Amino acid sequence: MGQKYLVCQGAICKCxxxxxxxxxxxxxxxKHYINDQEGKTKLTATHKDIGKTFEKNSFGSCAKMNNNPCQALITEWSGFYKNITLAYNGGGKALLEDSKATCPIGGKDCIKIIKHGQTVEISKQNLKNTSSTKIHIMNSLLNIDELMDELDEQELDAY
Incomplete structure (x- = not known):
């Protein structure tokens, strides 16, 4: 089994x-953020995120309702990660990218996550933890040492 991503606010779902x-x-x-260096936007999603938990609360027109407007409502999640529990929201278990949600109209597991919401953020710490040789192999135009020096200078200028 391959590695699966945790789901966060901003994940894209489809019914x-x-x-x-x-x-x-x-x-x-x-309280609990993932994949967010500033800790401001990417809250960790859990199986407790039920009800009207989408930005538009609609997946467009619903084939189950003769193409009338969808009114998305999650009654439960399945396939969540049982080894991560957030005590802050009553024991919510972290959602995984292959978790599925149930809607009373569409039925069990009709809502799927098509993008987990996490994005790549390059930080100074990421660069410190990376092998400069590997970076050079992947991108020979990037000089990691120069980039680190530049980041150090920016840090000093900020003080």
Whole structure:
């Protein structure tokens, strides 16, 4: 089994019966962040994020309702990661990129996560933890030592 990503606020979801995607909003907690250097936008999503938990609360038109507008409502999540529990939101278990949600109209597991919401952020710490030889092999135009010096200078200028 390959590595799976945890899901965070901003994940893109799609219903099997809808015509559009919607963006997940984490409403059950405001303390635990992932993949967010500043800790301001990417809240960790859990199986406790149920109800109207999307930005538009709609996946467009719903095939199950004769193409009338969808009114997304999550009643439960399946396939979450049982080894991470957030005590802050009543024991929420972290969602994984292959977790699925149930809607009372579409049925069990009709809502899928198509983008987990995490993004790549290059930070000074990431660069320190990376082999300059490997970076040179992947991108011979990038001089990691010069980049680190430049970041150090910017840090000093900030003080």
């Amino acid at each position: 099997d019966f809808g015509s559009a995607t919607d963006t997940l909003k984490v409403l059950t907690q405001n």
